Amino acid sequence: MTARCSYREELIPYLDLELDPNARRALESHLVECEGCSEEIERQRALSEALASLPQVEPAADFAARFWARLARESDMEPRPVARLREWLSPLRLAIGLGGAAAVTAAVLLLMRTPADPDPDWSIVVDAESYELLEEGDLELLEVLEILEEWDSSEDI
Amino acid sequence: MIDDDAQLMLAFKAGDRRAFETLFERYTPRLLNFLARMVRDRERAEELTQDVFVRVYNAAPRYEVRAKFSTWVFGIAHNLALNDLDRAYRKRERPLLPGDQRALRDPNPDPDERIAARQLGEALEAALAKLPERQRSALLLRSEQGLGYQQIGQVMGASVSGVKSLLHRARESLLSELKEIPE
Numbered sequence: 001m002t003a004r005c006s007y008r009e010e011l012i013p014y015l016d017l018e019l020d021p022n023a024r025r026a027l028e029s030h031l032v033e034c035e036g037c038s039e040e041i042e043r044q045r046a047l048s049e050a051l052a053s054l055p056q057v058e059p060a061a062d063f064a065a066r067f068w069a070r071l072a073r074e075s076d077m078e079p080r081p082v083a084r085l086r087e088w089l090s091p092l093r094l095a096i097g098l099g100g101a102a103a104v105t106a107a108v109l110l111l112m113r114t115p116a117d118p119d120p121d122w123s124i125v126v127d128a129e130s131y132e133l134l135e136e137g138d139l140e141l142l143e144v145l146e147i148l149e150e151w152d153s154s155e156d157i
Numbered sequence: 158m159i160d161d162d163a164q165l166m167l168a169f170k171a172g173d174r175r176a177f178e179t180l181f182e183r184y185t186p187r188l189l190n191f192l193a194r195m196v197r198d199r200e201r202a203e204e205l206t207q208d209v210f211v212r213v214y215n216a217a218p219r220y221e222v223r224a225k226f227s228t229w230v231f232g233i234a235h236n237l238a239l240n241d242l243d244r245a246y247r248k249r250e251r252p253l254l255p256g257d258q259r260a261l262r263d264p265n266p267d268p269d270e271r272i273a274a275r276q277l278g279e280a281l282e283a284a285l286a287k288l289p290e291r292q293r294s295a296l297l298l299r300s301e302q303g304l305g306y307q308q309i310g311q312v313m314g315a316s317v318s319g320v321k322s323l324l325h326r327a328r329e330s331l332l333s334e335l336k337e338i339p340e
Contacts, residue, residue: 012324016299017308047332050281051300057193059185067207076210
């Protein structure tokens with residue numbers, strides 16, 4: 001390569017795959033006969049490889065958690081578990097609403113027709129045995145419901 | 158043709174929050190690396206990365222596909238980085254000494270890491286830090302993020318020939334600096 005070599009400016013675009021086919025073919029022909037340009041392109045190629053091997057900067061372990069918390073603070077975004085639960089429930093809302101209303105009606109009718117039993121201890125409705133029968137997904141749902149409950153109570157404040 | 162990431166952004170605009178989560182996961186490493194090498198401060202780079210996503214989130218209602226998603230998002234990052242560097246310089250709160258690698262150094266370096274490779278990497282990081290900001294941005298967008306010249310021009314508000322010139326000068330500066338490194 002000499003100072004006047006007209007291909008000098010094309011070497012980096014060549015490595016960056018930015019040359020059109022005609023320009024690429026012309027440069028490749030030139031490289032065969034120009035020792036200077038061949039040396040220069042190897043120098044640039046080595047630099048490209050060194051740049052590509054720079055270590056990646058990894059985010060802190062709590063980066064994502066901090067971001068979602070910040071976003072919830074700075075926007076009207078719901079916390080992700082709540083949003084996900086709402087999405088999950090939305091197709092079922094009508095069915096759940098109707099089912100719930102039917103269940104309440106049935107319970108009221110039952111109480112009216114039978115002698116009053118001692119108040120059931122609802123704390124043991126989900127006892128150890130039935131808890132074991134819960135699927136993993138159900139456990140996640142229970143956790144989300146607890147978060148939703150906390151979220152709703154915090155809104156009340 | 159709309160790229161996949163722009164499709165995700167449109168889905169988010171239509172109410173699909175998971176599309177935004179996907180974009181967040183996909184772009185966090187890229188933005189963080191770009192910003193860390195621009196501002197030379199890992200913690201500040203994390204804050205700026207979050208700033209980018211907050212802006213993307215808030216812009217969703219007005220989002221229209223005018224370019225590749227990566228062009229748009231790196232445009233935001235590029236501007237935030239330059240503003241941050243200006244602010245840090247004015248306040249002299251972060252001297253950003255060229256060659257100071259502590260800000261980016263892995264806190265748990267691999268003990269088997271080859272010394273020569275580490276020397277070269279550190280020298281390259283130091284040389285990158287010495288580059289003028291626009292040269293550094295152009296080089297990182299090309300070599301680290303794989304953006305094309307036209308995209309880089311859109312991100313930086315430069316012509317394609319301007320991008321070529323920035324890259325050429327950046328590379329010459331780096332090679333000049335690296336001459337000092339033993340083989």
